[in-house]
Amino acid sequence: MGTLIHVVMFGAVLIAFIAWAVAALSAFNVVNLAPRGEKLSAYFQLGLWRFAALEARLGAAVKPHLVRYRRAFYVFFAVIVAILALSFTIPFLKTA
Incomplete structure (x- = not known):
């Protein structure tokens, strides 16, 4: 079970990193x-979610670009949670 958890965590971190990269490129x-x-000023407005x-x-x-940024932001934080x-x-x- 321990190895499977590491694989799942790695996959989740990879998805979070890709979502972060998409959000950064959209910004x-x-x-x-x-x-x-x-x-x-555009950076500040984007950071404050004034779309x-x-x-x-x-x-x-x-x-x-704003829609892609918002979706990538949501995916990133959903994966982190x-x-x-x-x-x-x-x-x-419990391990078997």
């Missing part, structure tokens, strides 16, 4: 769509 894409003087303000300022071209839940239940599992 870079959103910032690249911002005008030259507003890139830092409507970003879409109003940058136009409809930013919508797919699942890893924590699994790690808390491991001591209570």
Whole structure:
């Protein structure tokens, strides 16, 4: 059972890393769509989850990147919560 838990944890960490990378690339894409003087402001707005303000300022071209960012963010934290839940239940599992 111990080896299987390690495999599951590795798979979950891999999924979390991929989701984090997708979110980071989506954030870079959103910032690249911002005008030259507003890139830092776009980062702050993205970090504060002000997607409507970003879409109003940058136009409809930013919508797919914002949707991808939000979904990757949700997947990342869902996997982290699942890893924590699994790690808390491991001591209570009985080995065969």
